[in-house]
Amino acid sequence: MKEYNFKEVEKKWQKIWEESGLHKTDFSESKNKLYVLEMFSYPSGNKLHNGHWYNYAPSDTWARFKKMQGFNIFHPMGFDAFGLPAENFAIKTGVHPKDSTDKNTVFMTEQLKQIGATYDWEKTLDTSKENYYKWTQWLFLQLYKKGLAYKANAPVNWCPKDKTVLANEQVINGTCERCGTQVIRKKLSQWFFKITDYAEELLEGLEKLDWPEKTKKMQFEWIGKSIGSEIEFKIKNSDKTFKVFTTRPDTLLGATYCTLAPEHELAEQITTQENLAKIKAYKEEVVKLSELDRLSASREKTGVFTGAFAINPINNEEIPIWISDYVLVTYGTGAVMAVPAHDERDFEFAKVFGLPIRKVILQKGTKIETELSEAYTENGTLVNSHGFDGMESVLAKQKITETLKQNGKGEAKINYRLRDWLVSRQRYWGSPIPIVNCEKCGEVAVCEKDLPVTLPYDVEFTPDGDSPLAKHKTFKDTTCPNCNGKAIREVDTLDTFICSSWYYLRYPSVGNDEVAFDFEITKKWLPVDRYVGGAEHATKHLLYARFVTKALRDLGFLGFDEPFLSLTHQGTITGADGRKMSKSLGNVINPEPYVEEFGSDVFRVYLMFNFAFEEGGPWEDSQVKAINKFIKRLYNAVQNGILVFETQNNFVQTQEEKKAGSELYYVLNNSLSGIWKDTEKFHFNTAIARMMELVNEIYKYFSLPKENQNPATVREVITKLVLAFAPFAPHLSEEMWRDLGNTDSIFKESFPKYDESKLQKEMVEIVLQVNGKIREKIEAERDLGTKLVEEIALSNEKIKTFTDGKQILKVIVVPNKLVNIVVR
C-alpha cells in the first residue's frame, strides 16, 4: 500500500493552491460572501508561536468548512507591525525597528504559509508600511475634523532617571524595568479620541451582536454607565466651587466631609497655609502609586486635610475637605461627597481619621439610634435628613436632585466609567501624528494630499527625555500648511491600537492607493462576518474598532454600525506549568518541531482535538502521536477502500454484511451530523471524535470477508469520509481526493450531507429508576406510549424488588430515556 509522505505532499499542495489562485477572492461576486478574519499578529522576534497556530489553524478549518458549504470566502492575514517590543529591542541591541520587524515579517509569512491556510496573500497588509499608515493618518485627520481628536494633559509612567515614558508592563513593582528607579506619574500633553461621545451607542449596540456573552458583559461593565446626580459644592470664604458626581443623592445629608483627588486642580489652591506642606508631601507619595494600587480596597486609607471647608448645598452645613488617593481624577469629577454611613470606602476613611459617621438611610427592621458596624449601601428610608425624612431612597434621589436644580446647585447626570482613548505615544516605532504646530496659526492639520507624514529611518532611540522624533531636525522642522511659515511637527506617534482599529476595512482594498478603503467593495464585503481572536482584547481593541466604525459611519464613509457581526474567542494556551507563555518564564512552546516531525495536518488536527477551542489550557503534547496514528489509520482505510471498490467485482451479500452495512450507515450519518453541528460551533474536538468513530466503524466493516464487502457502500462511505475530513487536514485530503480519481481541488466540492432519517434507531435503552437511583436498564421500541412504558417499568422483576410493599407516589416518564418511580 502507498505510504503517505507528508513533507512532499504538503509542500506540493501549498504550491498548487498558490499557483492556481484557489484562495484568491473574487470581489466582484458578493453573493454568499463570507468575510472570515482572525486577529492579525505582531511580528515579534519569537516568531510564530503555538498561540498563533492555535488561533489560525482551527479558524482555517472553519473557513474551509464554510467554503465547502458554498460560501464565497475572503480570509486575509497581515501584520500589526508597529509597537513597543521592536523599539525596546532596538534600544537594547541597536538593531533598527524597521529592520528587525521586516525580517520577522518575512519569516513569519513563511511560517504562516506552513499552516496551509486559505489566506489570500494578495490582500495582505503591514501596518508599518507607508501605504498603510498613510491611511491611519487619514483616519486621524477625519476624527480630528469631526472634533473627535483633542489634546489634553494626562498622567503617564515616568522614569526620572531615564527621563522617558514607560508602558505599564515596563513598570515592575513601581520601578523602571531598565534601571530600577522609582517610577512616578507625570502629566504630559497628549492626544485623545473622544470615544466617550459614543458611550451610549457602544452600550446599546452590544445587544444585537452575536458575540460571547462574557465579552459583551465585560464591555458593558467597562463602559460602566451609572445614573446619578452632579452636585456643586461651594468652598467656604471663597468663590471657588467644585462638582461631585454621585449615584446616591439621597445620602447627601449624610455627607460629613468631601474628598478631592490629589491631582484635582483645587487641591492645592484651597489648602490653607499651615496644611500646604503636608499636602505637597502627600502628593509626592501619591505619584509613586499606580492606579491599580490606588483602587485596591485592601490598602489602609490615607489622606490629608486641606484646612478648607465646603458648604453642603442642601443644608449649608460646613464640612471639611480632604484629599485622598482613593479618589481618581479620571473618574467622574475627581471629587466625591463622602457619606461614611453609606459608602464602604468613605466608611473606612472616616474610621481611620475619626470623621463623623451620620446615618441617613434606615435599613428595614433596624433602629435609627443603632450604630453601624459597617456601611449600609442599599436603599432604605431617609432619616436625619431635614425635609426628606421618611422618603424612600428612590423617591428621595429624585426630590433632592430637583431641589438642587431649583437652586442651581445640581442636576441629574449620567456618568460613564469609560474614558477617552489616549492615542499619543512618546515613541518612535509608530505612525507619526499628522499635525503641525505653527508659530502663527497654532495647531494645524496636515493636508490629506500631503500624507503620509513619513516616519524617518535615521533616528536616535536612546531614551533621554524627548520623543525620538523630537531630536530629528529635518522631521521636526517643517512649514505650516496654512501660512507657509515656520512650524514644527508633532513628535509623538500614534497608539498601535489605532492601526488595528480599522485594518479589517483595508484588507479588501489592499492595492488601492487612492483611498483608505474602496466604497463599493466595502459596501459589498463588510462588515466582517466572523471574527476570531483572544478574549484579552475584549475592552480595548474590540471596543476601539467598534468606535472607529461608528465614527466613520457618522462621517459618511460607512453604511453599517458594527465591524464584527459575530465573534469567537479561542482560549489561551498556557505553558505546561499553566502560566502564561513568556520568554522570561522559559515556558514558550514553538510549533516548528511538531510541524517538522509530524507535518502541518497532524499538528492542526492535534490542536483541534486536544483542547476545547474556546477554553485552551496548559500545553501538553502526549496525544500528538495518537493523532499521527489516527491520520495514518484514516489514510490506510481510504487506500484499502479504494482497493475494494476498484478490484472487487464478485460481491456476495450476507446477513453479516447487511447488519454491518446498516450499522456503518448509521455511524456515517451520525458522525456527519455531529461534524456539521460541532464544526459550525468551533467544537472541533468533538467533531474529530465523531470522525474517529466513523473510521473505527469502517475498520469493523473491513473485517468482513473481502467478497462480502459491498463496493458501492465502501465507495460512498470512503468518499464522504475524505470530503468531511478535508477542512481539518487539507493537504492530506487533497491527496486522497486525487487518489479517489478526481482531478480538481476537493475544496470545490460540497461538504457531505447526512440523512436525518437514518439517525433514529428502532430500539432505545430506557433507564429505570426508583427514587432517582438507577436500578435497571431495558431495551424497548422507540416511541412507546407513556402508559405502556410505565407498565413495563412497574412490572419489571428487578424494579419490583425495590417497590414491593411500598407506596408508589409518582411515576415520571421521559420518552425514550427514563422512568423514575417515586416510592415511600
Place this chain on the structure above:
RNA sequence: GCCGAAGUGGUGGAAUAGGUAGACACAGCAGACUUAAAAUCUGCCGAACGUAAAAGUUCGUACCGGUUCAAUUCCGGUCUUCGGUACCA
C-alpha cells in the same frame, strides 16, 4: 481591590431548555502476532466495599448548603486558577 471566566478519572476532554456522568482519545494493565523489540490488533480501565469470578451496594463533577421525583447543569456562600484593569499586543 474591581470586572469577566473556569474548576469533571492518572491525563486531554465529552455530556447542561435539569433526565444513564466520564463520549472520543492518551497513559497504564493484560493478551495476540514476533526469536525479540517496534509497529499493529483485541480486552480491561473513577473510588471504596464485596465476590473464586461475577452479581451487587455505596460514594463521586473544587468545597459547604439549598431547590427538585431527579443537579456537572439552577440558586446562595467559600476556596483556587486564569484573562482584563486603560502605554504589551
